[in-house]
Amino acid sequence: MRRTTVVAAGAAIGLAATAALAGCSSTQHVGGSSGGSSTGASATGAHKPGGVVTISNEQGQTWSCAFNPFSPSYQLQSLGMIYEPLVYVDALDNQKETDMLATGYTWNADKTQITFTVRPGVTWSDGKPFTAADVAFTFNLLKQDPALDLYSLWSAAGLTSATASGNTAVLTFKQNAQTYFYNFADQVGIVPEHLWSEKSTFGGKSPDQWSDPTPVGTGPYEVNPCTANNIQYTANPHYWQPSEPAIQKVEYPAYLSNDPANNDLASGKDNWGNQFVPNIQSFYLSKSPSYHTWSPPVSNVALFPNLKQGATATLAVREAISYAIDRTKISDIGENGQEPPANQSGIITPTFSQYQDVANLQTSGYATTATSANTQKAESLLSGAGYSPAHPLNLTVISITGYTDWDADLAVMKSELAAIGINLTVDDETNGTYFSNLQNGTFQLAYYGETGGPTPYTELREELLSQNSAPIGQPASTNYERYSNPAVDSLLDQYATASAASQISIIQQVSDYMTKDLPIIPVVENVDWFQYDDQDIKGWPTASDPYAQPGPAIVPDMEQVLLHLYSASAQ
């Protein structure tokens, strides 16, 4: 199973050839000489330095040792660890903000302009000081080279200028930009002007082509060294947070498939896991009392029905499907119980339970959590639409090759739907083809999970806002089922400027349309896969202290986790 949210890079560059000249007759271990030396900043009584974290995260590729934070393929290795954002936003803890390179910010009244105060005393890992000019430079770089502007800040978000004066940096937008805060404050890593402004740095290439093999950032780690098989990060001795990071070394081996990654996790070779471990109880948890897992749900995996054409445009058909599927069974078999069953309101529980309109979900007939199959109701709805086991409805659902848990989910649904008179055919397509069909609306049903965000608003907006849709045959950005409801649009538009309390009410009202119109049919909840070994390394995020998304594939959250970790034996 290949399931990673952001698929990173890989390929091998200059491996043994150059290194072979350096090493001679004795076997040297990577970073063996420098790893133990401390940062000298441990006087504050915080955790003493020491300890190694080894990540088990299947990428399907070897490392290409590229750290350009503006390449979607390489962000995973560099955002946070090397290049830090202005503000960290915790999606699991009600959007709690942690100041990173900014010490604070202020919006103007209509939220079209934001002023960041940058942190004093921060230096780049080459010793040069970090300033507000670096911030303005970074955003202007995205304008110069649009291939770097991954979140369309200068186009869709309406960014018009990025300037710096003294210790402040100002971003000005055409319209209210609050909904983009997460993108520009949390997802853009700030790069050093003194290197990135020099053409010679890129060796004749444009910045988007540049691999950035020896990155210079403000983050807690430096790359030392990187090979095709493994990236080793060592603590940055100049890091601005006193006595951080405590963990002196992070190993990030490249795994080509899940199998070896899981084996290394189970043998204790790796202590930070980020993937689906089948039968986790016997395969992993039972092997040591120090092995734990906590994979918090973050978004829905849902059936996206085509609302514009075919039988799925009929409400009764969608209702019948939602009643007929046993989400608990799908979760148990397809996901081994590790991705919990979803519910028709689309609100992820327990992560976002405070947004749930419990009363409405109860009266709608779709239970709050485990929805046991209501076959009779489904049958009568479907026969009302003109279908029955004798006259079955043929539907094809598209899914992605290699997503075997999804294949298993759909296999369970197939047998459940057959009972009420729907013949479900599963069509596995390659990632690219699948996504193109999804965007263009050329499907009957699609099994898919949106990316979600810090509140249910992000996912609901992705799924339901009519501007995110497009006519069949043209790419929709996120509203693939092509739902269009002016009432929902206006609710979603009010959200940005609403007070915190009425934001909850808006989300509840929007989710009521999920149970009324069934624009999509949530099945299970996507989780952030997370396994950890706390024998020596302590300080992991937990359900009671969800200070960051716990999986190492989520950046810049990975940096937050590493800043919280420490080695018990070093204390």
Next chain:
Amino acid sequence: MRFILRRVGMFVFTLWAALTLNFFIPRFMPGNPLQDLVARGRGKISAQAMADMLASFGYKQNENGFQQYFAYLGNMVTGNWGVSLTVAPGAPIRDMVLSALPWTLGLIGVTTILAFLAGTGIGIAAGWRRGGLVDSVLPTTFVITTALPYFVVGMLLIEVFSVTNHWLPNDYTYDYTIVPGFSPGFIGSILQHALLPAAALMITSVGGWILTMRNNMITTLAEDYIRMGRAKGLSNRKIMYGYAARNALLPNLSGFAMSLGFVLSGAVLVEWVFNYQGVGYLLLDAVDSADYPLMQALFLLYTVAVLVAILASDFLMLRLDPRARAKG
């Protein structure tokens, strides 16, 4: 001379056909690099930004197919393989291939040679001692082992040697905590990591060599010149090695050359099962994410390897076997 010209002509034509197939097949199939990148960004990342990036790497979505084709043929011949589009956007393909190549050559190449040597040796013994223990048990055993799928053997070896007992590593080319260099630890680590995949390859490939060698040996032993040798009172040893085995080996040599040629392209499953970072795995990656330039370069490499091996075996046969010389 005419023979050589024919062979070289054949070489060029085959190369052209292989390159052409590899250019058009992926392009006529659904999916393309842009779609793949957009899909990986889950629509969060602007499609225009991705298209711009691909264009700066030299891939233009809507360019005329034939123009692309001729430019491609030129680039393949001149070794200008370009940069990867999706597997490692922007990384030079030459570097990617060169760093994966030694692992495949080392593991699969060496194992193929060992399997050939061992298989030939056992085959000679079995053919010579007709009806001996070796001869009565081996053929049937090896008929079965040659039919075993490689990856099943690999999975079982991993289960026994790495999962149940932590005797040998099940993945990687070497222990990544060791700095590569000419040190005993590094070389030992490479050997240790190669042991299981090599064993699985041996188990499934040695049988073929044993069977053909045994059969060749038996056929050769019935020839008149062997009788002649015996009549002259030559020692058994001399007849076995100098007369029989030598001649029985000839037909196998070209098969051996072919299998050396297929070392690179036959490695896909080996590398997949053992997480071994060679060129076979690179191909799966490239195919997975529609990385056309990488796919093309690898395919070129695979085809050239086979062609070179065949040419080499042709010339070798010309030298070793007078009969072939007469025909040529």
Next chain:
Amino acid sequence: MKFLRSLLHNRKAVAGLLILLLIVLMSYVPGLFTSNSNPDTLGQYDPQLPISTAHLLGTTGLGQDTYSLLVYGARQSLQIAVIAGFFATVLSVLVGVTAAYLGGVVDDLLSMLTNVVLIIPTFPLIVILAKYAGQSNTVMIAVLVATGWSYGANQLRAQALSLRNREFLESARVRGERRSYIICFEMLPTMSSLIVANFLGAALYSVGAAAGLQFLGLGDQSHDSWGQMLYWAQNREALEAGSPLWAIAPGVAIAVLGASFALINYAFDEIGNPALRPVRRKDLRAAAKAEKLRKEGTDHALVDAA
């Protein structure tokens, strides 16, 4: 008839044929072996049950009965092998015999084609084709045929060339028979044993290649097959996570199917070339006696004659 008799006297052939018969029965009358007629359905039983009388090979991690899954998986694996083997052989015969019989430019062109296909690295090509053409058995068979015929064509061409000037063909030509008649009714029957051997070789190749593709997840996902079982077993860590037979059973089954083709094929070689047959004790004793009588050489007598 004589051929058939010698086939039935060959131990390897008999073993191979019996295995094949068993697999054919499994494929077309699965009800004989298991009462579970819908083994694909997930969650029928508790996952990872150990071996018991109810579940001869335990249950899979997805709650299926491993044994009935194995029985129902036979059909696809066998069909792909036989159909792909058949069409590849037909293509080999067409190309090989036509090239040899017509000669000249046609021969040059067809031989060129054969060599090109023989040299082009097949497995990577199959992976590319299977990946993009979607996961259907038709595509897989087409790919296996397109890549699997060339070896046989080369062999058949060689044999047909050696037949071309034989007397019985000459006489047919003198009788004024048409070319197609000569090829179909004079040449092909003579070549039948090589054609059958080719079919077995192509089928053996297809068993392995198809299983490899299915194992990589490039097979038909909607029908059960042995390669498919391996794919799922690997994805669910069957070996480590408590249902090892889920992976081992189909692996062994593929090997057994392959071995049956290989055994029959090998038997064909032995029948064609009696010298290759294993020496049995009974024969050995006779041989040893003969050797002694002829007083020729000492080595054969050294062979354990007890």
